[in-house]
Every structure is written in structure tokens, then in C-alpha cells.
Amino acid sequence: MTRPPDGPSPLLLDMRDIQKRFAGIPALADASLCVRSGEVHALIGQNGAGKSTLIKVLTGYHRKDAGQVLFEGEPFEVHSPHQAQVNGISTIYQEINLVPLRSVTENICLGREQRRYGLLDWNAMHAEAERLLSRFAIGIDVRRPLGEFNTATQQMVAIARAIGFSARLVIMDEPTSSLDEREVGVLFSVIHQLKAEGVSVIFVSHKLDELYEVCDQVTIMRDGRTVRTAAMKEIGKLELVAAMLGRDVAAVEGHATAFGERDRSRIADVMFSARGLGAGQAVRNVSFDLRRGEIAGFAGLLGAGRTETARLVFGADRPSSGQMTMEGAAYHPDRPADAIAAGMGFCTEDRKGEGIVPEMTVAENLTLALLPKISRNGVLDDSRQREIVERFIRELGIKCSGPNQKVRELSGGNQQKVLLARWLAMNPKLLILDEPTRGIDVGAKGEIQRLIRRLADQGLGVLMISSELEEVIEGADRIFVLRDGVSVTELEAEAANEEKVLTAMAHGTSASSGATT
Amino acid sequence: MNRARLVRIIGTYGVLIALAALILFGFLRYDRFLSFYNVMSLLRYNSMFALVALGMCFVIMTGGIDLSVGSVAALGSVASALASPYGIVPGLAAGIGAGLAAGLINATLVTRANLMPFIATLATMQAASGSALLLAGNQTVSVSYESGFTAIGQGNFWTFPIPAAIAVVAYLIGSLVLNYTGTGRAVLAIGGGEDASRLMGLRTDRVKFLVYVASGGLAGLAGVILASQFGAGQPIEGVGWELFAIAAVVVGGTLLTGGSGSVVTTLAGVLLLGILFNVLNFENGMGWISLSAYWQSVIRGLFLLVVVLLQARLTRRRLNAL
Numbered sequence: 156m157t158r159p160p161d162g163p164s165p166l167l168l169d170m171r172d173i174q175k176r177f178a179g180i181p182a183l184a185d186a187s188l189c190v191r192s193g194e195v196h197a198l199i200g201q202n203g204a205g206k207s208t209l210i211k212v213l214t215g216y217h218r219k220d221a222g223q224v225l226f227e228g229e230p231f232e233v234h235s236p237h238q239a240q241v242n243g244i245s246t247i248y249q250e251i252n253l254v255p256l257r258s259v260t261e262n263i264c265l266g267r268e269q270r271r272y273g274l275l276d277w278n279a280m281h282a283e284a285e286r287l288l289s290r291f292a293i294g295i296d297v298r299r300p301l302g303e304f305n306t307a308t309q310q311m312v313a314i315a316r317a318i319g320f321s322a323r324l325v326i327m328d329e330p331t332s333s334l335d336e337r338e339v340g341v342l343f344s345v346i347h348q349l350k351a352e353g354v355s356v357i358f359v360s361h362k363l364d365e366l367y368e369v370c371d372q373v374t375i376m377r378d379g380r381t382v383r384t385a386a387m388k389e390i391g392k393l394e395l396v397a398a399m400l401g402r403d404v405a406a407v408e409g410h411a412t413a414f415g416e417r418d419r420s421r422i423a424d425v426m427f428s429a430r431g432l433g434a435g436q437a438v439r440n441v442s443f444d445l446r447r448g449e450i451a452g453f454a455g456l457l458g459a460g461r462t463e464t465a466r467l468v469f470g471a472d473r474p475s476s477g478q479m480t481m482e483g484a485a486y487h488p489d490r491p492a493d494a495i496a497a498g499m500g501f502c503t504e505d506r507k508g509e510g511i512v513p514e515m516t517v518a519e520n521l522t523l524a525l526l527p528k529i530s531r532n533g534v535l536d537d538s539r540q541r542e543i544v545e546r547f548i549r550e551l552g553i554k555c556s557g558p559n560q561k562v563r564e565l566s567g568g569n570q571q572k573v574l575l576a577r578w579l580a581m582n583p584k585l586l587i588l589d590e591p592t593r594g595i596d597v598g599a600k601g602e603i604q605r606l607i608r609r610l611a612d613q614g615l616g617v618l619m620i621s622s623e624l625e626e627v628i629e630g631a632d633r634i635f636v637l638r639d640g641v642s643v644t645e646l647e648a649e650a651a652n653e654e655k656v657l658t659a660m661a662h663g664t665s666a667s668s669g670a671t672t
Numbered sequence: 673m674n675r676a677r678l679v680r681i682i683g684t685y686g687v688l689i690a691l692a693a694l695i696l697f698g699f700l701r702y703d704r705f706l707s708f709y710n711v712m713s714l715l716r717y718n719s720m721f722a723l724v725a726l727g728m729c730f731v732i733m734t735g736g737i738d739l740s741v742g743s744v745a746a747l748g749s750v751a752s753a754l755a756s757p758y759g760i761v762p763g764l765a766a767g768i769g770a771g772l773a774a775g776l777i778n779a780t781l782v783t784r785a786n787l788m789p790f791i792a793t794l795a796t797m798q799a800a801s802g803s804a805l806l807l808a809g810n811q812t813v814s815v816s817y818e819s820g821f822t823a824i825g826q827g828n829f830w831t832f833p834i835p836a837a838i839a840v841v842a843y844l845i846g847s848l849v850l851n852y853t854g855t856g857r858a859v860l861a862i863g864g865g866e867d868a869s870r871l872m873g874l875r876t877d878r879v880k881f882l883v884y885v886a887s888g889g890l891a892g893l894a895g896v897i898l899a900s901q902f903g904a905g906q907p908i909e910g911v912g913w914e915l916f917a918i919a920a921v922v923v924g925g926t927l928l929t930g931g932s933g934s935v936v937t938t939l940a941g942v943l944l945l946g947i948l949f950n951v952l953n954f955e956n957g958m959g960w961i962s963l964s965a966y967w968q969s970v971i972r973g974l975f976l977l978v979v980v981l982l983q984a985r986l987t988r989r990r991l992n993a994l
């Protein structure tokens with residue numbers, strides 16, 4: 156068979172009119188996805204649009220209710236991720252699906268172990284794991300349990316594992332949400348290599364810029380449907396966003412974030428201050444002030460010590476040096492309960508692991524920290540609980556079928572709102588938000604950003620850690636740049652711009668750090 | 673050395689240190705503690721528990737539990753006693769077969785019917801116990817002394833007790849399977865995250881199935897040794913064996929929540945508990961204290977509880993350190 160030299164390569168995957176319901180509620184309604192050989196295909200859509208579900212239908216994790224799937228031209232019916240893997244589809248799921256207790260090698264090699272005389276050949280497997288990771292410029296002790304490494308490394312291990320199966324199609328569901336720029340760069344070069352080898356890639360991401368860097372084709376989903384498929388170079392960023400949100404292009408033009416105008420006059424006296432905080436290698440010398448009604452942004456690369464600093468403030472870890480004051484008094488939290496008593500709240504970056512309890516309902520999750528306050532003689536006061544829950548669902552615009560829906564079934568953005576509501580219900584004075592909009596789609600992201608601004612305007616002090624430059628620059632009233640555990644720069648919002656922040660993140664040194672170290 | 677590592681090392685090798693300390697204590701305090709006779713009878717007696725603990729170890733590593741091992745061993749002892757007149761092989765086959773059948777039921781309930789392991793094996797525990805009593809006609813069943821069947825429990829291999837040799841071989845195989853086969857690694861992966869393992873393309877149901885079947889088979893084998901060693905199939909034996917096995921596994925540093933563990937240290941756990949109870953006997957014999965069987969039972973229960981509590985604390989540290 157002949158085809159024109161520049162013509163399209165043959166279809167590798169053809170998913171048509173896929174339908175899938177969960178407990179009667181449609182997650183996919185007429186979703187379609189076509190991927191050609193050697194193509195990098197972007198799959199985008201708001202949170203809850205059905206991207207992950209579509210992928211899990213393809214890999215046999217979920218069983219579809221209707222529709223048809225062709226893979227390499229043949230009907231493709233698999234009933235388990237194992238079968239999909241055997242048939243040449245290798246997947247990195249959105250939730251990093253690895254086993255933290257087991258070694259890096261096992262996590263990479265499980266399912267395609269190397270044998271000698273019928274027994275596992277550990278030396279060969281360690282070497283294989285090291286070889287795969289070296290493609291990503293990662294040199295770690297592969298014998299150590301995976302859980303000892305940070306999220307970014309775990310994500311890279313997940314990617315290395317998927318690449319290791321010589322697959323025809325590699326699926327990556329939001330692989331970059333926990334990676335920094337350098338790591339993303341490495342991932343992209345690997346994707347280019349895969350493409351050169353004729354492997355197709357399905358790439359899910361919320362970061363639109365990334366898509367233009369690596370993807371050839373894009374499929375946009377909304378509410379469980381495929382709304383558009385186009386060549387990447389023929390569709391503009393604004394058009395993409397508009398299609399995801401189902402809005403006009405004109406409506407999404409303007410600011411990159413949705414924090415809105417800040418009202419500096421509302422910022423009051425210093426509420427919290429830290430001087431020379433240090434703990435181990437991660438935090439060496441961090442000083443900053445936080446005022447009432449102010450959003451202080453922490454910028455920095457992954458590993459700059461932002462989360463670790465937040466944990467010190469919240470009493471989750473203990474500092475080995477430095478002082479903190481809260482509302483004028485010395486503040487030495489021994490445990491998070493002390494921080495909570497002092498009026499602090501902390502939404503961690505690891506929503507799934509440390510925040511929400513997926514199997515519990517919205518109402519239960521929301522009032523978890525509040526139980527002692529809404530119980531009488533140890534018995535839960537139902538009407539008070541309902542009142543509080545309904546108020547927050549309304550005020551924060553939490554999209555759920557009702558207070559009794561399981562949080563597991565909510566989209567990431569709405570899970571984040573539930574977490575926020577849990578802390579807000581405690582009436583905090585200071586709220587620490589670690590990556591509040593990570594992994595959240597554009598629409599919900601805007602809502603959360605507006606909410607953060609509103610809270611600050613109401614007098615709350617907000618400490619916001621974010622890896623997205625725009626978020627820090629447009630959202631924060633004052634920006635602290637951390638680098639290698641040292642607060643190197645403080646910038647007033649008006650004086651801040653991307654260049655200054657980036658420069659500080661990359662090369663910043665501060666006078667104070669020079670003086671104390 | 674960082675804390676995570678230290679905690680891990682204590683979790684893994686603590687049992688070996690404790691075992692050495694206990695042996696030293698016994699050696700210094702009691703004259704005949706390290707006598708040939710005491711050591712060999714200790715090994716002979718504890719081999720049954722070792723086999724049951726081995727199966728339990730694999731089940732726990734997948735994040736499950738098998739509460740039926742005690743009554744399955746009782747059932748195995750009755751079945752093998754009934755078959756003992758036909759020789760060693762039929763005796764072995766009947767006991768192990770009964771155990772495998774019970775294991776098959778557990779495996780089916782857990783992987784096909786998706787019952788919680790705790791409930792599934794509790795049900796099997798009742799059923800196996802009832803079947804043992806039915807088969808035995810509500811009494812102990814004497815084994816045949818002519819067929820050579822008693823050699824399994826009472827015989828020696830040179831001077832080493834045959835049941836202990838069986839246990840050693842079983843542990844060697846278990847260790848090999850755990851460390852050098854894909855199935856063994858899958859056992860640990862499933863315990864560390866079942867959903868993650870499934871998404872990784874591991875055949876989680878198949879592995880879990882195997883583990884419960886193996887646990888049943890090993891309990892059946894323990895039953896054969898029980899019958900052969902004491903000359904009778906004992907339908908009401910096996911009470912509390914599951915707790916002993918769980919404790920031995922846990923003392924051996926295997927996480928009760930699954931995902932991390934070792935076969936060799938489980939054997940050390942069995943020996944530690946076995947020797948500890950042996951020491952209690954010696955202490956009784958010294959005349960300083962006099963404990964009735966009931967009190968001994970209470971003390972054992974308390975001890976096992978303490979061990980499990982300690983390990984739960986260690987586990988929390990270990991997971992936090994990750």
C-alpha cells in the first residue's frame with residue numbers, strides 16, 4: 156500500500172463514542188479519541204471532563220458501557236491493566252501509582268522482571284532501573300524504598316517504569332504537575348526520543364505552554380464529550396482555553412490568573428514573623444513577615460525549602476534555629492495542634508495523602524477538624540453540622556450533588572475547596588496554602604484564586620506557596636523568593652516582575668544570609 | 673545514618689538481637705536449657721507453628737490475614753490420622769489436601785467474592801473446626817503406629833527432628849519465592865498498595881489467590897505433624913495458633929499492614945516466642961513461681977499483645993519516616 160510521503164501515518168488508536176457511568180452519573184458521554192502512530196497527542200479539558208476515565212477505560216481499569224475501541228486496526232477488548240500492558244499500552248496514571256514501601260528497582264521492574272536460571276536477577280534489574288533513570292538524568296540509590304524520595308523523583312520513576320515497557324503507546328496523565336522546569340525539559344526530550352522510535356504518546360496536562368512544546372495533535376474534552384480535535388499548530392492558546400471552558404475567546408482574554416485587583420489599604424500590622432529559621436539541610440536561613448490581610452507568596456524552585464518552611468511554621472517539624480512570633484508573642488509550636496490553637500491552618504500540597512479522606516462525604520471531610528466544637532457531650536449536633544456544611548458549600552461554590560457525596564467523586568478543584576472550607580470553618584487568622592491550585596483546571600483555579608483574594612481582603616493573612624510564577628506575581632502582595640533553604644529576596648508586588656523573581660530563584664543571594672552563615 | 677534507616681534496621685533485625693539475648697539468658701539461668709534434649713524437642717514442637725507462621729507471613733505481606741490456620745491445622749490432623757493406616761504418603765496427602773481445600777475456599781472468598789480477609793477466614797475457621805469434629809466423630813482419632821506415619825512427627829533425620837527439617841526446607845523455599853520470583857515481589861507490592869499494583873499491571877487477584885491456598889496447605893501440613901507427633905488427630909487443637917502465628921510474623925518485623933516483610937525473620941520470630949514459652953516452663957520448674965496452665969495462657973496473650981502494640985508504634989514511625 157502506498158501513501159503520500161507527507162500524508163498522515165496510520166491510526167494506532169481509535170476510540171469511538173465511549174460511554175461510561177458511575178452510579179448512574181455519566182462520566183463519559185460520546186468521548187472519542189484517535190491517535191496516529193508516532194504522534195504526541197494532547198488530551199485536555201477541565202478537571203472532571205473525563206480524561207482520566209477515558210484512559211482507564213482504554214487500559215481496562217474501568218469497563219465501558221458503550222462504544223468501540225480499535226487498536227492497530229483490531230477491536231481491542233481488555234479487562235485489566237495487565238492485558239493492556241501486554242498488548243503494548245503503557246500508562247502513567249494521574250495518581251502516581253507506585254508502591255512507596257518497595258524499592259525503586261521493584262517499582263520500575265515489577266511485571267517484567269529479569270530472570271536467570273528462572274530466578275530473579277537482582278543485579279540485572281538494578282542495572283536496568285539505573286539505566287532507565289539515567290535517561291532522565293536521575294542518579295539515586297535504586298535499592299532504597301521509593302517512599303524515601305520526593306514527589307518529583309517518584310513521578311520520574313513512574314515515567315521511567317512506563318518507558319521501560321517497550322510499548323506502542325505510552326499514556327501520561329498529568330505527569331508534569333509535580334515536576335520543575337528542568338525535569339519537564341528532560342521528560343520532553345524523552346518524549347521526542349519515543350516519537351522518533353515511532354511510539355505514540357497521549358499527554359494530559361493543564362499547562363498549555365507545555366502542549367505546544369511537544370504535542371502534534373490535541374483533543375479537547377468537556378463534560379465527558381470530545382468537543383474538538385485539531386492540529387496543535389492550528390489552534391491558539393486562547394482557543395484551547397475557550398473550548399475547554401465552553402466560552403467565547405473574548406471572555407478569557409486578559410489576566411493569566413483570577414486574583415483580581417488588590418487593595419493595599421486593607422493590609423494592616425505584622426501578624427507573624429520569622430527570623431533566621433533553620434532545620435537541617437532543607438531550611439537554612441529563612442526570614443519573613445506576614446501582615447494581616449496580606450497574601451505573602453513563596454516562590455522558588457522545587458527543593459528550595461518552601462514546604463519545609465511552612466511545616467516549621469505549622470509545628471509539623473521543629474526548627475533547629477531561629478525565632479518566630481505570632482501576634483507579638485514568642486511562638487514555639489511543638490505540634491500542629493499548637494499552631495491551630497494559635498489560629499493557623501495549613502492546606503498541604505499533597506491533597507490526597509494528607510488532606511482529604513476520599514471515602515468520607517463532603518460534610519464529614521469539611522467538619523473533621525471541627526468535631527469537638529459541634530458536638531455536645533460527645534454527640535454530634537447534626538443541625539449545626541448541616542448548617543456549617545451548607546454555608547461553605549454555598550460560599551465557596553463547591554460543586555457536589557450534596558453534603559453526602561463522597562469526596563472521592565469530586566474533581567480536584569472541588570476537593571481543594573472542601574479542604575479550604577475545613578480550615579476556614581475553624582476561623583483561622585493565618586492560612587498556609589501549599590500549591591493551592593496544583594492539578595486543578597483553569598476554571599476552578601480561577602475560582603480558588605478569587606477566593607484567596609477575598610479571604611485576604613477579609614483580614615486573613617495568607618502564606619501561599621506556588622510553583623507557578625504568574626500565580627505568585629499576580630496574586631501575592633509581597634513575594635519572598637527562597638533558594639536552597641534561604642530567603643534570598645523580598646519583593647513588593649508592585650516592584651515584582653517575572654524577570655526579577657526568576658533571577659532571584661536562579662542566582663539569588665541575600666545580604667542577611669551572607670551575614671549569618 | 674538517617675532515622676528512617678535506623679528504624680528500618682531495628683524493625684528488621686531487632687528480633688535477631690532479642691533472640692540472641694533470650695538464649696543467653698536461658699543459658700545462664702537454667703542448667704539444661706541448651707541441653708541436646710531440650711533444644712531438639714523445642715525445635716520438634718515449634719515446627720508446626722513455624723509452618724503456620726510461614727503461610728501467615730505471606731498472607732500478611734499482601735495486606736491480608738488468615739484467621740483460619742488453627743482450625744485448618746486441626747482439620748488436617750484429623751484427616752491425616754484417618755488416612756494414616758494407609759501409610760505416610762496418604763497421610764500427608766490427606767492432611768495437606770484438607771488444608772489446600774480450606775485455603776481454596778479462603779482464596780475464592782477473598783478474590784472472587786471480594787470479602788474482607790478477616791471475615792472470609794473467620795467463616796472458614798468455623799467451618800473447618802466443625803468439619804474436623806464431624807470427621808473425627810467428636811473425639812481424638814488415634815493414628816496408626818504400624819504404617820510408619822508417626823515418623824513424620826517423631827522421627828529423626830540423623831539426629832535432627834524430621835518436622836524441623838520439613839520446616840527448614842519450607843522456609844528455604846519460602847525465602848526463595850519471596851526474594852527471587854516475580855510472584856514473591858508481587859506479594860509485597862500488593863501489600864504496599866493493591867490498587868497501585870493492579871494499575872501497574874500485576875495480576876493481583878491471582879497472587880492473592882495463591883497466597884491463601886499456600887497458607888491453607890501449610891496449615892494442613894502442620895496438622896499432619898501434629899497428628900504424627902502426638903499420635904492422634906486432634907479436632908479441638910489449634911485454638912490460638914493464629915494469634916501465635918500473627919505475633920511471630922509481627923515480631924519478625926513484617927508490617928501488619930503489608931508491603932514489607934521477611935521470611936527469615938519470621939522464623940526468628942517463631943523461635944523467639946517458642947523459646948520464651950520454654951523459658952516460662954523452666955521458670956515454673958525452678959520452683960520460684962508456680963504458674964498454672966491458665967496463667968501461662970494469660971501471660972502468653974498479654975505478651976503477644978505487647979509485641980503487636982510495639983510493632984504498631986514502630987510501623988507508624990517507619991511510615992512517617994518515608
Ligand SMILES: Nc1ncnc2c1ncn2[C@@H]1O[C@H](COP(=O)(O)OP(=O)(O)O)[C@@H](O)[C@H]1O
Nearest residue numbers: 177182201202203204205206207208564565566
Ligand atoms: N471511580 C469513580 N467513581 C465515581 N465517579 C468517578 C470515578 N472516577 C471519576 N469519576 C467522575 O467522573 C468524572 C470524570 O473524572 P475524571 O475522568 O477524573 O476527569 P479528568 O481526568 O478529566 O479530570 C468526574 O465527574 C468524576 O467525579
Ligand SMILES: [Mg+2]
Nearest residue numbers: 206207249328
Ligand atoms: Mg484526571
